[in-house]
Amino acid sequence: MSNQRYVARKAQEDEVQLIRKLANQNRYFLGQLLPLWIHKSIQDNELDVVCDTGGSIVGFIQYHKRRDGWTTIYKVCVAEEHRRIGLATALIQGATKGPASLRCSSKNPAIKLYKKLGFKIQRGKNKLSKNGHKIYYLARAK
Secondary structure (H helix, E strand, O other): OOOOOEEEEEOOHHHHHHHHHHHHHOHHHHOOOOHHHHHHHHHOOOEEEEEEOOOOEEEEEEEEEOOOOOEEEEEEEEOHHHOOOOHHHHHHHHHOOOOEEEEEEOOOOOHHHHHHOOOEEOOOOOEEOOOOOEEEEEEEOO
């Protein structure tokens, strides 16, 4: 990560509640993040966090590296006061070295970021959420 004020690293078991708190603050776009899922991702080395100089977690990415070489991104989150400085970009680039996919609400402003990183909305794979929002399936074949 190029910004010296922040450090990206693998999440640790004792950080589950901190990660969950950040996720809950951004629940509108993230949906629910259960402790069980956080623990599983930590055990599988598929949950990265970004911390500020004080050691506080200000962002995370939860993903899965598939056997076919693709990475499925489940959640990307950066605290509001730390956005627009490249942290989400660094998290995504750190977790995905090749082809990747994700799903997100059509209302999510992060779609612009995903497109900038080479993700494209996949036609025919999109659906509606329970609250009537379009859910986009985005993929980057790289």
